[in-house]
Amino acid sequence: MSVxxxxxxxxxxxxxxxxxxxxxxxxxxxxxxxxxxxxxxRRAAFIVSLVLTLLLAAxxxxxxxxxxxxxxxxxxxxxxxxxxxxGWAVLPLFFPSGDDTLDPTRLVMLPLRPRPLIRxxxxxxxxxxxxxxxxxxxxxxxLALAHGAAGVLxxxxxxxxxxxxxxxxxxxxATANVRLLNSRKGRDLAVLSGLVIAVGIQFVNFGAQRLGQxxxxxxxxxxxxxxxxxxxxxxVASVDAASDGAYAVAAAQLLISVAAxxxxxxxxxxxxxxLMTAPDGSTLxxxxxxxTGSGRRGLSALLxxxxxxxxxxxxxxxxxxxxxxxxxxxxxxxxxxxVPLLNAVQGTGSVYFAxxxxxxxxxxxxxxxxxxxxxxxxxxxxxSSPRDAYVELRARAYVLxxxxxxxxxxxxxxxxxxxxxxxxxxGALGLSFALLGSMLATGAVASALFPYxxxxxxxxxxxxxxxxxxxxxxxxGGMVAAxxxxxxxxxxxxxxxxxxxxDALWLMVPGGLVYGALVAWAGLRIAxxxxxxxxxxxxxxxxxx
Amino acid sequence: MQxxxxxxxxxxxxxxxxxxxxxxxxxxRVQGLWKRFGDQVAVSGIDLELPAGKFVGLVGPNGAxxxxxxxxxxxxxxPDQGTIEVAGHDVxxxxxxxxxxxxxxPEGLRLFERxxxxxxxxxxxxxxxxxxxxxxxxxxxxxxxxxxxxxxxxLVVDYSTGMRKKIGLAAALLHNPEVLFLDEPFEGVDPVxxxxxxxxxxxYTRSGATVVFSSHVMELxxxxxxxxxxMAAGRIKARGTLDEVRGDAPSxxxxxxxxxxxxxxxxxxxxxxLGGAR
Numbered sequence: 001m002s003v004x005x006x007x008x009x010x011x012x013x014x015x016x017x018x019x020x021x022x023x024x025x026x027x028x029x030x031x032x033x034x035x036x037x038x039x040x041x042r043r044a045a046f047i048v049s050l051v052l053t054l055l056l057a058a059x060x061x062x063x064x065x066x067x068x069x070x071x072x073x074x075x076x077x078x079x080x081x082x083x084x085x086x087g088w089a090v091l092p093l094f095f096p097s098g099d100d101t102l103d104p105t106r107l108v109m110l111p112l113r114p115r116p117l118i119r120x121x122x123x124x125x126x127x128x129x130x131x132x133x134x135x136x137x138x139x140x141x142x143l144a145l146a147h148g149a150a151g152v153l154x155x156x157x158x159x160x161x162x163x164x165x166x167x168x169x170x171x172x173x174a175t176a177n178v179r180l181l182n183s184r185k186g187r188d189l190a191v192l193s194g195l196v197i198a199v200g201i202q203f204v205n206f207g208a209q210r211l212g213q214x215x216x217x218x219x220x221x222x223x224x225x226x227x228x229x230x231x232x233x234x235x236v237a238s239v240d241a242a243s244d245g246a247y248a249v250a251a252a253q254l255l256i257s258v259a260a261x262x263x264x265x266x267x268x269x270x271x272x273x274x275l276m277t278a279p280d281g282s283t284l285x286x287x288x289x290x291x292t293g294s295g296r297r298g299l300s301a302l303l304x305x306x307x308x309x310x311x312x313x314x315x316x317x318x319x320x321x322x323x324x325x326x327x328x329x330x331x332x333x334x335x336x337x338x339v340p341l342l343n344a345v346q347g348t349g350s351v352y353f354a355x356x357x358x359x360x361x362x363x364x365x366x367x368x369x370x371x372x373x374x375x376x377x378x379x380x381x382x383x384s385s386p387r388d389a390y391v392e393l394r395a396r397a398y399v400l401x402x403x404x405x406x407x408x409x410x411x412x413x414x415x416x417x418x419x420x421x422x423x424x425x426x427g428a429l430g431l432s433f434a435l436l437g438s439m440l441a442t443g444a445v446a447s448a449l450f451p452y453x454x455x456x457x458x459x460x461x462x463x464x465x466x467x468x469x470x471x472x473x474x475x476x477g478g479m480v481a482a483x484x485x486x487x488x489x490x491x492x493x494x495x496x497x498x499x500x501x502x503d504a505l506w507l508m509v510p511g512g513l514v515y516g517a518l519v520a521w522a523g524l525r526i527a528x529x530x531x532x533x534x535x536x537x538x539x540x541x542x543x544x545x
Numbered sequence: 546m547q548x549x550x551x552x553x554x555x556x557x558x559x560x561x562x563x564x565x566x567x568x569x570x571x572x573x574r575v576q577g578l579w580k581r582f583g584d585q586v587a588v589s590g591i592d593l594e595l596p597a598g599k600f601v602g603l604v605g606p607n608g609a610x611x612x613x614x615x616x617x618x619x620x621x622x623x624p625d626q627g628t629i630e631v632a633g634h635d636v637x638x639x640x641x642x643x644x645x646x647x648x649x650x651p652e653g654l655r656l657f658e659r660x661x662x663x664x665x666x667x668x669x670x671x672x673x674x675x676x677x678x679x680x681x682x683x684x685x686x687x688x689x690x691x692x693x694x695x696x697x698x699x700l701v702v703d704y705s706t707g708m709r710k711k712i713g714l715a716a717a718l719l720h721n722p723e724v725l726f727l728d729e730p731f732e733g734v735d736p737v738x739x740x741x742x743x744x745x746x747x748x749y750t751r752s753g754a755t756v757v758f759s760s761h762v763m764e765l766x767x768x769x770x771x772x773x774x775x776m777a778a779g780r781i782k783a784r785g786t787l788d789e790v791r792g793d794a795p796s797x798x799x800x801x802x803x804x805x806x807x808x809x810x811x812x813x814x815x816x817x818x819l820g821g822a823r
Contacts, residue, residue, distance in 0.1 A: 310671040314657065321659040321700070374654040377621055378716070381649055382672045384640035536623040543654065 020112065024120035028127045053129050057136035064140035074240040075224035077141045078233045081162065084137055085232030088130075088166040089173050108276050114269050122265075125167045138162045141236045151243035154250055158235040161254070165232055165261050172268035175275060228253065231260030307388070311395035312402075318371070319403070324456060325371060328364060329403070336360035337411050344418040351424040357411040358432035361404040362439025362482070366475050368396050368447040370454045374543035380535040390528035393447070397440050397520060408432045423502055427493045430508025434489035437516025438482040441523020448530040450474035453544035464544045489515055570633055572597040572724045572755035573618060578627035580613050587613040589779040591627070595757055595772070597724075600750050602766040603759040604797075605776035606805055611759040612652055614776070615728050618757075619649045632723050645673070648717035650710070652728035652759075658702035662693055662712045665701055669716045680719065687715040692741055707738035714742060718749065725749065727758035731765060743769065763798040773797070777805040 036043045067073045107117070125131070141162075142155035228237035235257040241250035318325045336357035343349030369376050383389050412432060416425040452467040452474065463471040483490075489512050496505055531538070573595040580588040588610045595601045605611050616622035618629050620636050620643065628635060634642035657665055663684060670680030688694045691711040696704065701712060710730055717725060725746075731739050746769075750756050760766050766773060767787065774784040782804045783790045787797065794800035 305671060305677045307672060307674075310668055314660065314668050317664070318657075318659055372657070375657045377649070377651055377654045378657065378669060379672070380621060381619070381644055381647075382669075384644045536621060539621055 020116045020120040021123050024124040025127065028124040032127070050129055053133050057133050057140075061136050061140035061143070064137075064144040067144045072221075073144050074228075074237070075221050077144050078224045078228050078237050078240070079220060080137065081141055081236045082227040082230060082233040084134060085162075085166050085169060088134070088170040091130075091170065114273050118265060118269055118272065121171060122164070122167060125171060126163065131163065131167065134163055134166050135159070138236070142239050145236070145240045145243055147243035150245075150247065150250075151239055154239045154242040154254065157254065158239050158257075161235045161257050161261065162232070165235065165257055165264070168261055168264040168268065169232070172264045172271070175268055176271045229256065231257050234260075307382075307391045308395040308398070311392055312399050315396055315399040316402075319399075324454060332360040332364060333407060336407070340411060340415045341418065344415050347419075349415065349419065351412065351416045351419060351421050351428040352431065354408070354412040354415040354428050355432045355435055358404065358408045358436045359439065359479075361400065361407065362436050362443065363475065363479075365397065365400055365440050365443025366446050366478055367451060367454070367471070368393070368443070369451045369538050370447075370542045372542065373454065373456060374539070376539050376542050380539050383532055383535060386529040386532045389531040390524055393444050393524050393527055393531065397444065397524065400440065401436075404436060408436065423505070424497075426506045426509045427496065430510075430512025431486070431489055431493055433509075433512035433516040434486045434519070435482065435516070437518070437520040438485035438523075439478075440516075440520040441485060441526075442478040442482045444520075444523045444527035445530070446474040446478040448527045448534060448538070450477075451538045451541040453542050467541070467544065470541070485519055570597060571595055571630075572599075572601075572632060573757065574630040575614075575618065576628045578614070578617060578629065579625045580610075580617060580622070581625055586779055588617070588624075591779075591781055593774060593781055593784065595755070595774070597632075597755050598750070598753050599755060599771045600746070600769055601755065601757045602770035602773045603757060603776060604761060604763065604766050604773060604801060605759075606761060606807070609776045609805075610779040611776055612728055615726055615757070615759055616651070619647060619651075619726050620644065621649070621651065645720070646723040648720065648722035648725040650713045650717045650725075650727045650730055652732065656701050656709065656713060656716075659700055661698045661700055662688065662704070662708075662715075663697040665712060666715055666719060670719045673720045675720055683719055684715070687718060690741075690745060691715055692738075705735075706733040707735045710734050711738055711742060714745065718745070722754070724755045724757065727756065729760060730758055731760065731762065763796070763801055767797040775801060775804050 036046055064077065067076060070076075138159045142158055146152050146155040227233050228240075234253040238250040238253035238257075241247075241253060319329050320326065336359075339356050340349055340353035343353050369379070372379060379392065383392060409429070412425060412428045416422050416428070450470050450473050452470045453464045455464050489508070492511070493505075493508055496502070496508070571594040573593070575591055575593040578588055578591040578593075579586075591614065603611050603615070613622065617624045617627075618631065618636065620640060623637075630636065631643050632646045634646070636643050657668065660668060666684035666687065667677075667680055670684065671677060675683075685694075688697050691714065693708060693711055693715070696708060701709065704712065710733075714727070714730065717727070727746075730742060730746075734742065746756055746758075758769075770787060772784075772786055773790045775782045775790060783800075791797050791800045794803065
């Protein structure tokens, strides 16, 4: 049956004979099926994640059932549900394109009324791995908490309510943010959000260590007491209250969740109607008057002419303006500082941990041309000799050094100050310089030999499908090679410590500096002719994003 | 102008056709060019000479191999086989001579979009070794002529399709190349921008430079080009001046459809309900 064959009424648009909800459910299933049909890799990924989710969910249900009767059961279950609800709220911000039916702008041209549309979207959202996981969790939660007839009664209501609330929360947040995500600034923010997570993990790790020391689950009880009254977790909390006989509390908690669901649906409908009928942000931005004026501004007038300054200026602008480059740099700077410093604060580190900063930043040299995306053609058209390629790579290395050298100095010095171990500082500095030089050298060679595309959308994807192996060779092979290249300096430092030549450790600073500079120079020399000879191949490799 | 004048003085020794004057040296000479992607043959053994100083159109349906051919001619894609000369220099053996003489506007490749329009021109011009003052002077003029002066400080990422094509064209023209290669320069461009681009290109060819551009819009090619090569399924089906290629056909469009074997295809009666009683 095709749309073209359907009889068309001459008078008025036909009212839909079937409900919208089954159509959307079928659409969701079809999208899922077609997505899997596209490639065997995707099918494998889906099956693996399904199996993992099921295993995880089964483990969780089992764990929750075992928790039944434990005095902290309520606390754990309530917090767990709260975290999952929070996850539902923030996930669409990070994975905006994860679900085609999630993007209401695709439905704009269809004659749909908001109410049936929302119902249909809500039901179709219940299909997928995420909802399945949530269902397992909700069922496990009430299994852990429900005692007696009242408990079971509340549980029967709480499970679907929690599910609906999670999905509605996700949808409402996603819809409210589609405008943001469809504008360039919004997408830039979403890309930067990746580094919030990367840095956040370091702190969570730190906090979890603290929690482990402080006395276990009972420290969480006051938090849970608050979370019990927050929608998302309150439906599950009501089961706990009802099982204890506190029916008024249970009813109130259940009502909070119901009220929250209604409020979310209302907000969702509001933003959906606005989104589908009002002009989009980019249209408004394009209608704004342009900035006028011309002429060169400060910095560019000062720089010398030639490729080196031109390339450096472009690279520095990209560090400041391109969300992907900026995220990589900020993550490297933050993690490079956090790891040695947090370890030093905890008293477990060594000044040599500060070399981590040089290592993290040296990794930015890898896949230089992938960072250009397919715009690399502009570079390729101006490289006609190994000399051009050498100057291009050297300028990019200069940018790296411009940011990394002062940073390494500061991290090494602060780590030494926190640990009070000034004696090892020269060794750590020398090692950092040697490591940095080695990473620049291997990074330049890897950029020429193993370039790969970096997808521009999304915070978490740094390699396009199919080039994972290439990226792996480039980064890990390069890091091993860099370690080997720096090994003479590593060996010399270790020997000085073992042989108790601490007085001569200062020699490592000029030694590491000279060694690093020589290795970097040699690496650039090796990479340059390979870059110049492989321009079309590099362009093809970096144009897949 | 200066760049081109230089090149004219060193044409000795280039393999021009026997007895040919300097002007007769083709802008592009392609011999036995092949490119395969896996099992798919994108370009199968092209021999082609594009005359210098003309507005040359490379036309063909989608998937004919136009972009692949232009990428290989401009040195952005390595051919499996064959030789390419641009302005008398081998593209792969002598990149120094070729790259300074050509300007390229590729299709489907990004620009450095996080630079503003003016910054992109400044970057490109300096990368090509032009003096900074000269780059800025030329950039200002190009931005004015291409009607981009008002958005010169906006990032290219915020540009519309037409604006991107125009800033790409400006970047390709900045070093005053001898041969300009444009891949679908009018694709997705609004009529006002198209007219602007057209004006600039016509002025540029009047100075004796060569423009090679690909398109599948025949009306455009017919109104712009002096010389046409028709491509289909990786081969050259016809080449020559507009009149030669058009032959007896009423328009280039119908000559083209005949050449690529798509003439006479009719919708038939399979859609007989369309436009019927509602």
